[in-house]
Amino acid sequence: MTSVTRFAPSPNGLLHVGHALSALIAHDTARASNGRFLLRIEDIDLDRRRPEYISAIYEDLSWLGLTWEEPVLVQSEHFREYLAAADKLIAMGLLYPCFATRTEIAAAADPEQTDPDGAPRYPGLWKGASGEQIGERMAAGDTPALRLNMDAALQALRFRRGDKPLTFIEIDETGRRQTITAQPQRWGDAVIIRKDVPASYHLSVVVDDARQGVTHVTRGQDLLAATDLQRLLQELLDLPEPVYSHHRLIRWADGRKLSKSNHDMGLRALRSEGATAADIRQVIGRA
Ligand code: GLU
Numbered sequence: 148m149t150s151v152t153r154f155a156p157s158p159n160g161l162l163h164v165g166h167a168l169s170a171l172i173a174h175d176t177a178r179a180s181n182g183r184f185l186l187r188i189e190d191i192d193l194d195r196r197r198p199e200y201i202s203a204i205y206e207d208l209s210w211l212g213l214t215w216e217e218p219v220l221v222q223s224e225h226f227r228e229y230l231a232a233a234d235k236l237i238a239m240g241l242l243y244p245c246f247a248t249r250t251e252i253a254a255a256a257d258p259e260q261t262d263p264d265g266a267p268r269y270p271g272l273w274k275g276a277s278g279e280q281i282g283e284r285m286a287a288g289d290t291p292a293l294r295l296n297m298d299a300a301l302q303a304l305r306f307r308r309g310d311k312p313l314t315f316i317e318i319d320e321t322g323r324r325q326t327i328t329a330q331p332q333r334w335g336d337a338v339i340i341r342k343d344v345p346a347s348y349h350l351s352v353v354v355d356d357a358r359q360g361v362t363h364v365t366r367g368q369d370l371l372a373a374t375d376l377q378r379l380l381q382e383l384l385d386l387p388e389p390v391y392s393h394h395r396l397i398r399w400a401d402g403r404k405l406s407k408s409n410h411d412m413g414l415r416a417l418r419s420e421g422a423t424a425a426d427i428r429q430v431i432g433r434a
Pocket residue numbers: 155156157189352365366370
């Protein structure tokens with residue numbers, strides 16, 4: 148099967164060797180099957196996106212020897228499509244407005260219950276709010292986030308699929324395929340449209356993976372749990388199901404994560420110290 152893969156960095160910092168691993172796996176997977184390698188700039192976080200990081204992404208990937216199809220999909224140019232997808236979920240009665248602040252959520256949440264990102268599980272503050280309560284806040288000029296009613300979403304899923312469990316196919320580095328049961332419920336009533344921008348990471352990813360015809364999502368293991376929620380959204384929105392490979396993460400010897408902000412193992416820094424693209428492949432075990 149020819150694969151369509153993508154590398155989808157967020158331009159809020161410089162790429163490091165962990166990104167190089169993601170990009171090279173996606174690129175090599177596509178090339179090995181005579182497929183297509185796509186690039187997507189995930190810049191819905193308008194406060195953190197910086198144009199110079201976008202040009203740095205293109206430059207660093209070219210230096211690594213990668214080529215990708217044009218045009219590159221830039222998410223901030225597609226808010227309308229994310230809202231259209233949210234509209235479908237609204238029409239199905241699966242989203243509700245939430246005006247709660249982070250502080251209010253943290254104060255009301257059960258400290259034992261966190262979502263897979265480690266954030267407090269949303270305690271349902273605005274679930275079941277009356278039209279009047281919502282109208283009052285709208286009239287005051289407040290913008291709500293839109294949250295997924297997880298119970299209703301799971302019910303809609305059962306209605307469509309009966310007892311057939313929600314699963315995804317995970318392919319490991321040796322090519323072995325495994326069917327994994329998705330557990331979207333552990334995300335609780337997740338934010339689907341943020342307060343500050345008309346999109347969210349999970350919604351934009353599923354809309355764009357479908358629009359770009361991505362057949363094989365390759366990304367780090369830190370996003371494994373995200374797949375649970377993304378599979379649910381794909382089912383609810385009638386989007387095709389890609390296969391997945393969540394690759395190992397590159398960390399410091401003491402287990403610390405590489406970070407963009409500290410320019411840890413930054414490709415630029417390594418390049419200016421004389422590293423070559425072949426050295427990077429060697430270091431990350433993809434020579
Ligand atoms: N934009 C995400 C990141 O930079 C990756 C999203 C994905 O691959 O699904 O971590």
